Amino acid sequence: MVRLYTDDLNIGYGERLIVKNLNIQIPDKKITTIIGSNGCGKSTLLKAITRIIPHHTGEVILDGENIVKENTKILATKMAILPQTPESASGLTVGELVSYGRFPYQKGFGRLTKRDYEVIDWALEVTGTIDFKYRPVDALSGGQRQRVWIAMALAQETEMIFLDEPTTYLDMAHQLEVLELLQKLNVEQQSTIVMVLHDLNQAARFADYIIALKDGEIVKAGNCEEVITHDVLRQVFQIDAEIGKDPRTNKPMCITYNLIKGENKHEKTTDSIYSTFAVNY
Structure with a gap:
């Protein structure tokens, strides 16, 4: 079943198009991961x-x-998004931050109802952050803080949660903690999860559906076996990858890789910078 899809979508800033004629379908109640190089859209x-x-x-x-x-408040009851580097006002407690997720349901002066408080506590319980309810958000570790932001998204009671690089700046243990929480929400709450990830092995391990982008266009979309392949990774990242099987999940994993010389854009850009530097100085 597909509730969310795009039709010939073009996105850009000013005259510059970043995403071009994009047609994607987001599987309902599944985990979808978007992968691609920096700046691909x-x-x-x-x-x-x-x-x-x-x-x-x-x-x-x-x-x-x-x-x-769509009405903004109605849309906010259907989808929640966590940006790449969410920031909260200094001094907010965990409970106060999570309460912001109830905004779409507030009326009049915006006072929280008994139902609101029940949902806030539920979101804190599900994410394992109930013990932090009265602590300042600023006092938490990176992994704890990320779980609190996810709790705020849950408090919106949406069926879809979008996350932009939710594991950024987290160590390996906290990355796994956050991804396992999202997987739990997908299984137990039937949440549709859509996230951007840089780690290909994490994408393969946790995603039901992967969309690989290059220069704002789809190179390949499908399950992890269809997308995490030597040919797709070569086209998307300009790498020569060795693909094996994860012994714990039996899913494909990138064991090692080399840059493909002459095709790497970063390499060309760096050479250009050095040439300019040499000419000017």
């Missing part, structure tokens, strides 16, 4: 799908309706 796509930024042309359709025409 992953975060831009996520922001456009959730209406944080406008798109140039095309449509984003949710439940048969164009999201551009």
